[in-house]
Structures are given as structure tokens and as C-alpha cells.
Amino acid sequence: MKDTFLLITSFFLLATVQNNVALAQQNLSTSGMVSSSSSVEGQEANFAIDNDTLSYWESTAKDTEPWIAIRFPGATEITGFKIIFQEGAVPNESVHFQYLLNGDWRSHHLVKENQSDKIAVNFEKVLLTDRVRLIANDKQTLHIAELQVVGQQYVDDDAGEVKPLLVNQSGYNLGRPKRFTAPGVPDKTPFVILEKDSEQEVFSGLIKNEKGDFSEFDPTSTSEYLVVSGEKTSFPFRIGPYWLERVSYRPMLDFMMGARHYVGNVSEIRNLSFAWRDGDFFNWAMQSLVALYASNPSAFERMEITGRYQSNASFPEEYQGLWGVLEPFRENTPDIVQLMHWDADVKVSQKLDHEMQKAELAHFLYAWPFLSRWLPRQNFDRVYAYTQSVWTKGTVSPHANSQYDRSPEHNLLALKTQLGSTKGEMPPGFSVIPNLMMYEVGKREGDPDAGMYFDAAYRQLEWMITHLDWEDPMTTKGQRMSEHITMRAFAWFYQEYPDRHPEGLKEKVEEWARIMVERSDNLWDFRKYDEDEWTPPGWNETGNILGFPAAVFAANTILGKDHKEVPRLEEIAWAHFENAFGRNPTGRQFSFKGPEEVEGVDLGWYSRHKGGIGLLEELPFVFDGSPKNFHYPNQPEAGNLGWTEGWVQFNTAYNTSMAYLANYYTRLECRQSDSGVLIIRLEAPLNFHKDREEHGRVWLTNKAGKSIPVELKEASPFSLALEGRVKIQDSELSVGAHVLRLEENDQLKVSYGYGFFEKKVTVNGD
Template identity: 55%
Template sequence: MQNINWNKVAVVFLLSIFAFAQSSIGQTKNNLALTGTASANNFLPGFDPEKAVDGITNSESSWKNEVDGSPAWLLLKLPGATEIIEVAIKTPQESSGISDFKIQTILNGSWRDVKDVSDNQNHTISLTFDKPILTDRIRLWIENGRQVEVSEFEVYGQKYFDSTATEVKKILVNQSGYNLGRPKRFSAPEMKEQIPFEVVQQNDRKSVFSGIIKNGIGDFSEFNPESQEEFVIMANNQESFPFRIGPYWLERVTYRNMVDFMVGARHYVGTTDLIRPLSFEWRDGDFFNWALQGMVALYLSNPETFDRMEKTVSYVPNSSFPSAYKGLWGTLEPYHENAPDIIKLIHWDADVKISQGLEHEMQKAELAHFLYAWPYLEKWLPQQNFDLVYEYAKENWEKTTVKPSSTSQYDLSTEHNLLALKTQLGTTKGEMPPGYSVIPNLMMYEVTKRKGEQDAEKYFDAAYRQMEWMIQNLDWKDPLVTKGQRMSEHITMRAFAYFQTQYPKRAPQGLKEKVTDWANVAISRSENYWDFRKYSDNEDWVPPSWNETGNILGFPAALFSAMSILEEQGILQKLEILAWSHFDIAFGRNPVGRHFSHKGSEEIEGVDLGWYSAHKGGYGLLEEVKFVFDGSPKSFHYPNNPEVGNLGWTEGWVQFNTAFNMSMAYLANHYTKIDLTKENNNKVIIRLKAPVNFDPTKEESITVKLYNEQGMYLSVRLVEESPYSQVMVGELDFSQNKLTYREEKISWKKGETINVSYGLGYFQKEATFLRRD
């Protein structure tokens, strides 16, 4: 999931270095530092780090650190992936030189020593490496806290080129397709001037839309055809991959796949029955996979669509396995066999947690989502399920310790009491995002109120204190608070949204303003020809050295969360573009022009080119699972270096898919709308906009319940307004104080309201209508 794939490139390294050495004989060496940018932890006025990479060797053009008792470092960042074979450090003759230092490169988000020098007496020292070091950043580290002066920090090598890299399209699109009525953009990074483009029908080459590429981006959002045609973008005699446009195209090609992935990735009973390390409910899921809350969110956002899916999962009893598996699941009584697959997966996650007594704060926090959603799950699950989970959560919520079998090497929690204030932040591994206790505590507040508990308010108070701390202390300009939280970043902004939308009158002061600040930072870091939110304000596009796939997939959930709070139209429009651009990036609109799934062209309708490769083995053993997000462009590939090819670690991770699940839930919620209108005094019309109409070749429907004030209801079937419509419509008759649907009737008197809703829990959208005549 994280490491540079050294084995894969070893042969290429040796060949390229040999060629480099041959071509360099008798030539002046090329100092690559002159093409890079330098930074340092500190410097004296007039001795800034850029002066150490300017090619001028004297004391007046040097970097000099400020002595403060801490180690000093000088960092060089190169434009792209580079095979470094030598570095040279030059200090002015009149200086004391540097006797002890280290040369470091970054790997897995952490610095590692590649040379350790002591007792150096020279003002110029050259260091060669036994084998080339592939990196885009290298650092001089001085431990002793003394003042040093560096006139030149030189680096020699050559830009990395993967001889197996395939040609990348000059026009990059979402290879599968786009949703009707939503932002539709593409990237053409080599077309920076204003260049005309056309949208062309693939079959007859007929031009159906035209526009102008500006700064490497084309926009055809206004093109909303009602057809099953495939289209391509054409400009400058270049052509994109073909794509389709449909009312809910992204949902059409992912919903079943999302469920299938979770089915196959289950620990013990998925595509393999092996017991895996770092795994609990899901293979290689660890304690911070957010799977349960993601599946609950998916179901609450669009329940009817998951209800009508084909059922493929059957209960697997623990007793049918050998003794080594005893007690790993099975404490919760089985679900009903007619339950939707997603409900069975939710049950699986909760069952493993309870059966194994998982005490880690993030494992038990997930159980709050199960308890909160119980009113919508209970028709498929035995009451015993709720009772055991509720008892377990109540007993363990404030427990501070955790048994070794509940955690792993990535545990940074200082204690596990979920009512405690959480000020510890995680690393770019993604294990401790800010605010992970907020939504669980607010859900426990609702659940315990529902149960009539006298101490329910303590959960709300804990969430409030946590949110207050976040408002006062989180610095959105620090990438470790945002994109640096990797695939877990969505947790933070979702906490803001949940508090504000569910408790608007009790939300802490400054919440909306804090979200506005977050949005402005995200927008400011996204002004590039990918519409890609960068890691920081400097040259870093992604967290250094990491496979950040899940961050891109989960970022739309954070964006839609912010949009549920903000009102300024200019900001909302930009955030919406970013949400869709990050879906598009995962589907091929990126520097390497590939979908993030290696088997994307086999498993996802319309995808032409999947990720270069898939990891075999690993803790997750995911190679046989459907819809694995295997890889994404690394720091080397940005801003546009496709020739780097298949460089960097490739490996799917449950955490990547669960981040996508969450984004798809918040996508559905954001656009779902429901309306009630009364027409001509004798008709009541229900109009629902929700991700339901996936196939224009058949009539699709959905059933909602319309209630009167007495709690009586009519089940009303809504059908698509037209084959390509995003709207489902149903009609009731009204006469003599009665509403009639088919043969059923309920009363509706003057001065009374009727209501209808879609979505469940915190995702419920409701419409009411007051009868005035």
C-alpha cells in the first residue's frame, strides 16, 4: 500500500544507469539541484536555502542555519522522479565545514538515512551510492545543533523513465461516463492556450457540442443528451477515450460493484477463508477502516436501491469451521435470509466486533452507527442483535484500556475513552483523523435518549467539547490536518456537517466560519488542469511516497459535507466541480490516464484502461475480489509526467473502497430531493429525485409512503418521468377529504398536513403539504 516498488524497477535502474554512465564519459555532469527547489527548517536573513542550489559557490550565496539547539536540515525537491547516483556538499573555505551529517530520502512518508558521514574535514565532499536512489526529494540532516553554512548542495543523476510506460491520451476524460445535469470536465494538460474542442458521437463522428479548452481544461457541463450514444472529445487532432452520459451513470456502474467488493473482502468467509494479520472484520482492514459507518451511510442514503438488488450472500455459521476459528464470529443471531446484501454485511461487521470483544475506541465507535440505524435494520435482524450491541457499547464506551487482540502496531490512541477530548492527530497512514468521536457520540446521544437513559446528555457534551476544540485548534493550512489524513480525511468534515445539520441550534459558535475557511483552502489548492486538490500550498501534490488512492476517493464525501452547511453560491459551485473531478480522476482523468482499478476494463462498464498492475498476496489477499482500487498517480507523476509509468507501490486496501463507499453515500444524499404538490384540487403529485433510474431501456420504479397526521399511510409507486429522467413521479387522487391510491384510502382534512420522505435517519429528505381549502 505504501512502499516504492524497488524490485519492479531494479532492472530498469541498472540499464538506465549504465546508459547514463556511458553517455556521461567526457561530459560535464548535470547538477539536477539547479532544476529543483530548496527549503530548510530555518535560516538566517540573507542566507535562505535557495542560495544553496543556485550554482554559485561562495560565502555570500550560501544557506546558513539559525542555531536554536535543534537539528538543522536542508531539503531539495526535484521536479519529478529521479535516479540519484551522487550528491556533493560544498562549504565556504572560511567556514568550519560540516563534520557530521546524514543524507536522507523519503519513503512511506518518513525520512530514512542513505548516507551517514562523520569526522569529515573537507569543504567539498562527494558521495556516490552503490545503487541509484529513486526519489524526488533528498535532505541534508545535521544532528548536532551547530551552525553550518552550505554554499552548494549538488545532486547528480537523471530523470526516471519507465521503458514500459504506454502512450497516454492527450485528452483525458472519465472513461466510463458522466452524469446528466452534473459538472462534466476533461483535462488536456498540453493544450494550455485557448483551443477549440468538440464532443463527437463515436458511431457517426457527428459533432454535437463545442467549446474552448482554457488552461488545459475543457468543460461540457451544458451538454446533456438523452441517448445511449458513446462520445469522444476531439481537439488539435487528438481524441479521448469514448464515454457515455446518463441520468445516474456513476451510480449505475458502481453500486453493485461496491457491494461485491465488501462481500469478497470479508475476513474468514470472503474470497478466502485464511486468517490474516492486521485484520478483524475485513482482510487488512485493521481498526480504522470505517467500513460499518460507510455501509450504514450507503443504505440510509438510498435504501430502495439496495433493497431491490439481487441477493447473493448467505449466512456462514462459525460452527462449520475448524476450531481455530471458534468465536471469531457468530455471537449475534443470524439475519433473515431475505435481507439485502448490504444489511447482511452490516450484520457481519457488528457480529465480528461483538464476538471478538473488540475494544479499540474506533471499533466500538463504529457500533454507534449500527445502533443508530436499528429502526431501519430491525425488520431483517433479531432483537438480540441490538440488545447485545447496545449492552456492549454502553459497558465499553468509557473504558480507557484495550486488550492486545483488539489493536495493532498502528495504534496511536493515548486512551480509549470515547467521552474524552481527542487532541492526538494521526499520521499520513490515516489512523487518527480529527473528530472521529463526534458522530458516534451524537449517535449514542440519540440512541440512549430513545432508550430513556438518564445519562444521555453526556454523549452530546463530549461531542460538543470535541467540536469546540476542532474549531479553535485545527489549522486547515496544515496538510496533516486535511489531505495528510489520507483516506480518513472525510471523517473530519463529516463531523462538522453532522453537528450543524442535525443540531443547528446547539452547534458551537464559529462552526460555519470554520467550514468556510476549509472550503477556501481546498479551492485555492485546486487551481490546476486536473481540478485536483493538492497536498499543500507549495510543490507537493500528494503526501510524499504514499499510495493516496483512498484520499481521492473519499474527498467528495468531505466536499458534499461542506456543501450541506455553506450557502455562498460561488463556493458551492467550485466545491461541486471538485467533487466530480475527483470521481473523474479515479476513472482516468489523471496524469497516467488510467482507472484506479487494475481490472477496471473487465468489471466497470465503459472503462478502457485499468491501473497498470495489481498486487498479489499482501495482508488483504484482494486479487480475487471485485472492484479493487489498486493504485493512483504518485508524487512523481504530477503535474504531468506520464513517462514515469508504473512507478511506486500498488496494492488495494479495504480502506480505499470504504472511502469511496462514503463518497457515494454523500453524493446520493446531496442530490436527493422530494416534493409534494396539489394540482387541480383533485390530484396530489409526489416527485422524487434520487439515484434510482439507472437503465433507460426499462421502466424503473420505487415505493414511498405518504402519511397523514394520524399516522396512516399509503404506499405509492413512483415511476421514472421519462427514460432519461432523474425524477420519479407518483400520483394520488383527492376527493371528499380522502386521498386514494389504487384501492387504498386515508383521510386528509382541511388544516391537516400530509408528508412523504426518502432516505433514512440523518439522510432523510422530507416534503410536507398543508391543506388550506
């Protein structure tokens, strides 16, 4: 996948940089933060960058690979370095000058056979980075009076002007947190919201900690608005009942339809690709699609159908057998179900047995009760048989694997203690939900051994409660776009098995919440990597920002609405959506084509990656890039620096967040009037457009298990809710052509959503 190829392109940190600015060369060491592998008391690392050759840093005698590192406040053009060893000390013969790339230190210049107490090196090519270190490789102690790094602060001519007030350029949801960032603006500075066309003031407030909040502003209007403070202004934006869902739902599916391997908008066979181009084995596509559909089915069932079945038999010989084991879906199958069918078909047809791949099939099997009206029973039987046959298989077939595999073994009942890297390929707890799903599927299918799946999930979560250290960023943000899987495992177990989950679950989540709130105390409400780092050093972490809200909303369902951290966590979750739509140091939405594709977006990402394994650049709704560590806390002048390339994994993280967002705010109510009318009210992301009446469907089910659908319609053009009424008469409910008979003392269930995301209420059927 794309990050490995940074070394090949040499674009990210090591580059020949053009003269972007004409600044004098200077010693930048004093502007940085210094650290070291060790130090003798009284000779700490800061003495090596204090411009005083009489003071010095000394590593300890036991430190056989001593190093000193400097982190600069932003991206820096380095043209050389100078070392002055402590007067009277024996200089080191061999040292490496290194830079950080994707979390690893890479050697840039080697000094060897040195006998001098001063070393000066000028680079032939400029090194572009935000951190360097000097490490001795001669096993000797380092005594450094001065380490001078020569260069200049990097400024990209193409950075462009950034608005002084940063907002979600597209728009905000009614009734939800709405915030903006005002870098450098003093506390208690007034701001106002203006209606753009009339310039009328419609809201006012005060800036605090370089942020403004207008969450209480909930207009019922299609107007554009501006944030204004003195001479400073923002991009225009709108506010609507479900604005984020309105601009996302259809493009999300269009991206997934086009990103399919073999049959998407590109038919070329690609490496590191299975069901999705550049998807590898850890794209989490199936679970993101199942979650989306289960959380808000009416939104996806009412969409225009754009997909069609493509027979494997009609493709050239080299494509034969890559899909086609599953029988085709039925006519009028929604696009989102077509996508699930495609994913399962490729996995079973190719007999993909990597533990991540076969774990994804559990989501398809779990979802079968609400997929079965679109798909033939053969689909379930074939997937179930295959999944059962490989679930405990400890090895992986070479054709189902890649160089990113870190799994010690592939038995999904085994305890998983291996922690993945910042690649995102093995997040803690990835087997918990799949095993719980297989438990439910097994019970449904009468499997006498179904309990083994529950036991494996229990052991895994118990281990996570005991061993995961939330202070270690590799258990959270360090998992990159896959982080959401961990907290979702906690939520699934807690919600579905409230009396059977391991002890300490809620307390573990409370600890997580506290740390996430602490790490988000900044002008962007942005959850940092750790106390010092904003993002995983060197990585394009776009998917983490897009997927983090899923983790927050999952955690909040455990904490409960009255928990002290929940309101702040909601703000943080929404701030990450805002970050993706322009409330960030670059002032840009994450998609290069954002202005032409996303309603309301004014400024998209600087560029897009053309080619790559995924060939994604021509697809809609590609999340191309996001601010890097050196852009934070507010260095927009770094501009288009760092790796840029869309990835299916970024979009599936966003899919998952949108699913958990819908679930978190969906509310279902039903009451019976004195005249025997059922009054049903549903709050769900379904009312997108003022100029059309929008509908959704709930289900009424009696004690005998028979169900009929009930259509609801929006209560008003700007309402968050849909409403409907059903008359109970002569012991039956009649809705159009559907009739539901009621027995004496019958009980009715009203439901919306499916499986884990089902919302339901019960009423007496008198």
C-alpha cells in the same frame, strides 16, 4: 497494514533500477527546489545549487541539526552526490544523505570522520526518489558552496502512451459538472465533442487554463463521445442520468462482500484484520454502509441478493467465537444489510473495544429503525448492551488493538485532541457523529443519561472550531482516506441541531471552503496537499481522492446553495471522481481490472499487488493505485512508480462519497391536484438503464404514524426523476393492498431515505 511494509519490499523509493533510459549522468540539483533548516542573511540555500563555488549557503550558529533539502520536479534516479564546502570553512566531520519515505527522512548514506573540503560519493545501487536532504549530525554549522546530486530524470518504459486530452473514461452524469484536462494546450484553443460513431459535432467550447468544460452538454442518448481539439483526442465516454452510480453501486457491494474476513472470497485468518481483511480498527466500513443505505434505500433493496448467512459452528475450531453472537438475519435480507449485520456481529462476538471499533457500533444502533424489518430484535439488544458497557472504558484490550493505535485513551466521552498521522488512523472529530447517534438512540430507548453523549459531541466540535488550523494539511488531506470524517461531523451537527450547535461552526466551514478552492486552482481541479505538495509525500493516497467528495458535499449542505464557493466546490468534487476514472496525469483509472470490470473504462492502473494482508487482488472493484506526488503536475513518464495495493479503507471512503453524493442531489416533491390526486416526484440515483423501466419506493405517513409504501417509476428513459400518483378518496389512501386512513385535518408526510439522510415533505390530507 500495507504501507509499513514499504521498507521490507524496498520497492517504493529505494530500489535497484534497471536501465530504463540511456541518458548521461548529470547534476540535477539546479532543476530542483531547495530549502534549509536555517540560513545566515545573504547566504541562503539557493547559493548551494547555483553552480558557483564562490557563493555558499551557511546555517545559523543556533541550528544544531542543520539541513539542506532538494525537491526534484519528478522521480529521479540518483547515483551519487558531491559536496563542496565553503573555501576556508572547517568541513563537517559527519553528515547524512537522506531521502523521504512516507513523510519521514530515511538515511541512505553516512559520511563520517571527514577532513576534506570535498566529498564525492557513488552509490552501489540507484536511489529512486523525488527529494533528498543533507543533514549534519556533528552539531556543527554547515557551510556549503555546492551540493550536487548526480543522476537522471526517471522514465519508466512501461508508462505507455497517455492521451493528450484526459477525461472520465467511463462516463459523466447528466446535469452535473463535466470537465477534462488538456495539458499544455494554450488558452482559447477550440475543442469539440464528437459523437464517436457518426463523428458528428454535438458541442463546442474553448480550452482555458489547460481545461475544458462541457457541463451544459446533456444528451439523451446512449452514444459514446470524444473530446477533440485539433489533432488531439480523448478516450471515448458516455453520459447518462446517473452514470457514476450505474457503474459503481453493484461492484461496491460485491467488493465488500468478498473482502469480509473469514467468510469472504478468502477464508484464511489474517493479522491486522477483524470484520474485514486488512481492515484494522479504522476502516469506517459500518458507517459507510449505513450512509449508503440511508441515502438511497430503493437502489439497494431492489438489487439481487447474493449473500447468505454462514454459521460460525460450521467452521474449524480456530474460527470458533469469531462471530455468531448475533442471531441470523431474515430471509431475503438485502446484501447491504447483511454486511452491516456481519460487521456488528464480529465486533460484539470478539468484544472489540478500541474506541474506533465501538464508535462504529453507534451507526448500527442509530440505523435500527430502518434495519429492524430484516434483523431480529436480539441483534439490537445485544449490540446496545455491549456498546453501553464499553463506551466510557478508557483502556483497550490487546486483542482489539494493533501497532497503529495512537489513542491516548479510549473513553468516547472524553475530549479528543490527538491528531492522527497520514496513516489515516485518527481523524479529527471521529467521535462527534457516534456520540450524537448514541444521544438519539438513548432518547429513543428512554435512557435518562442520554444527554451525556450530546454534551461530549458538543465539547468535541467546540474544540475543533477553536483549534483546527485548516492551513495545516494534517487537519485535511494529511488525514488521507479518513479526511471526510471531520467535515461530516460539522455537517451532522449543523443539520440535525440547527439551534444547538457551537458558535462559529458555519464560519469555520467557510474558511475550509476558501482554502479548498485555493488549493484546487490547477489544471486537474485537484485539491493539493499544500501550496508546494500535490499529495502527501510518498503515500498511496487513493482513498483520499475517493473520499474527498463526501467532505465537499457535507460542507456544501452547511454553506447553502447560494454561497459563492458552492458551484466551484461541486466542480472540484466531481473532478475527484473524474480523477479516479482517468482524468489524472497517468491517464489511468485506479483499478487494475477496470477495463474488464467497469463499463467504459479503457485503461486501468498499471499493476496490482498480489498477496498482502488483505489478499484483495481477485476481488472486483479494487482501487489499486493513484498518481503520486512526482506524477503531478504532468509527468506521466514516471509510470508505475510508487506503492500499489488495494485497501478496504479506500473502498469505504468511496462508499461514503457515493452516499453523500446521493443525498446532496436527491429531491422530493409532492403536490395535490384539484381532483385530490397526490403527485409525487423523486430525484434520486435510481434510473440507470434506458432499456428497462426502473422503480423506487417512498413512504406515506399520517399524523398517527402509520405508513404505507408507494411505488414510483421513471418519468422517461433519461429522466433524473421517478414519479407516482395516489388518489385520496373517502378519507383514505389506497395503494395496492395497502390502505392508509386519514383523520380530519390530517397531515401526510412523504419521505425517502432514512435518518440523517431522510428527505421529506408534508401535505394536507384533505
